[in-house]
Amino acid sequence: MATTNRLFQDFISFTVDTDPGSGGLSLSGPGLADLLVVADPDFIALTLDPEEVNGDSEIIWVSVHSSAATTATIVREQEGTTGRAHPIGTVVVAGVTAVGIGTLPGFDFQGVRAGRSGSAFSIASGSDVAVEWNAETFDSDAFHDNSTNPTRLTVPSGLGGKYAVHGLLLMPGAAVGSGGTGRHIRIRKNGTTSMATSLIPVEAADVSIISMSIEIYSLVDLAATDYVELMGQQDTGGTVDVTGDNTVGAFFEMHLVGV
Numbered sequence: 057m058a059t060t061n062r063l064f065q066d067f068i069s070f071t072v073d074t075d076p077g078s079g080g081l082s083l084s085g086p087g088l089a090d091l092l093v094v095a096d097p098d099f100i101a102l103t104l105d106p107e108e109v110n111g112d113s114e115i116i117w118v119s120v121h122s123s124a125a126t127t128a129t130i131v132r133e134q135e136g137t138t139g140r141a142h143p144i145g146t147v148v149v150a151g152v153t154a155v156g157i158g159t160l161p162g163f164d165f166q167g168v169r170a171g172r173s174g175s176a177f178s179i180a181s182g183s184d185v186a187v188e189w190n191a192e193t194f195d196s197d198a199f200h201d202n203s204t205n206p207t208r209l210t211v212p213s214g215l216g217g218k219y220a221v222h223g224l225l226l227m228p229g230a231a232v233g234s235g236g237t238g239r240h241i242r243i244r245k246n247g248t249t250s251m252a253t254s255l256i257p258v259e260a261a262d263v264s265i266i267s268m269s270i271e272i273y274s275l276v277d278l279a280a281t282d283y284v285e286l287m288g289q290q291d292t293g294g295t296v297d298v299t300g301d302n303t304v305g306a307f308f309e310m311h312l313v314g315v
Contacts, residue, residue, distance in 0.1 A: 061098045065091060065150040072104075072146045076130070078139045083116070084127045085148060091128065094121040101134065104142050106149050111140055166215055167311025168192065168199035176297035177306070179227075179288045181236070186244070186285040187225065187298060189308055199310070209310050210283040217315040219278050221251070223286040224271045225298050226305040236291035241270050244285045251276050251284070267299075275313070284310065 070087020083102075094100055099117040106113050114137045120129035132139040170189035179185045186207035192200060197212045211219070227239050240255040252274035276284060286308045290296045299305030 063092055063094060063098050063100045065100050067150060069147060069149045072142055072144060072148060075141055075143055077141050079132065081130055082127055083130045086126055087148065088121065088126045088128050089124045091118065091121050093123050094118050100150060103149050105146050110143060110146065112138060114139055165311065166196050167309065168195040168209055169307060169309035170200045170209065171307040172298065172305065176299055178295050178297050179290055180295050181291055181293050184287055184289045186287055207285045208283040209308060211278045211280050213280045215312060216279040217312050219276050219310045220313050221276050221284055221310040222273045223308040224269060224306065225288055226267055226269050227290060227296050227298060228267045236293065239268055239270055239290045241272050242287045243272060243274050244287050245276060246282055
């Protein structure tokens, strides 16, 4: 049976009439009379024991339900939960609850913020350089490694989706008349594809050039093993050092916002 289309049910709450055991495929309770009509390939998700009175909550899918019926056919152990016995009187809910949200995979924060610590990072004139990150403020799921491919933020297995990607570089000023034409940064995906570019133009004849903070943001669709890098470029004719400050001078971060 293909169960691929989730129906959304207004909040209801009731208790089970019969313990479905750890592997039972039917559910009985008076509140089911208020449930929507369900038939393959649709389903409605219910949470058994949302407050975990008798053990861990279990999410089930109602795959077959007739109008006003107080019984339904169910699919067990959905959305990362484990099947178990649920005594008569166990509460069943359709809708969002505080405890129920916490049982859903992917609700916890998934993301990373990497930065520079200690020495500055050098960008040669005319070069398009991937910045290396040697420090982390946080990293929920090993998106980044300070030693192996330190330029990359890589999507772990099972965490593909839409990511908010954000970076900042602080590039110091140049000598009078040697400012070049601009400083720019970009977000690069998988070593080839530019996802966003940010540019600050500079007049070569400026009498003085102060440090420039260049920021970039993009929403990027990433699958597992995809990675992004923050690229820096300048054309002063000399080397420019990116400030080695993990909190404000240079950072690269992303977090999962949806699938």
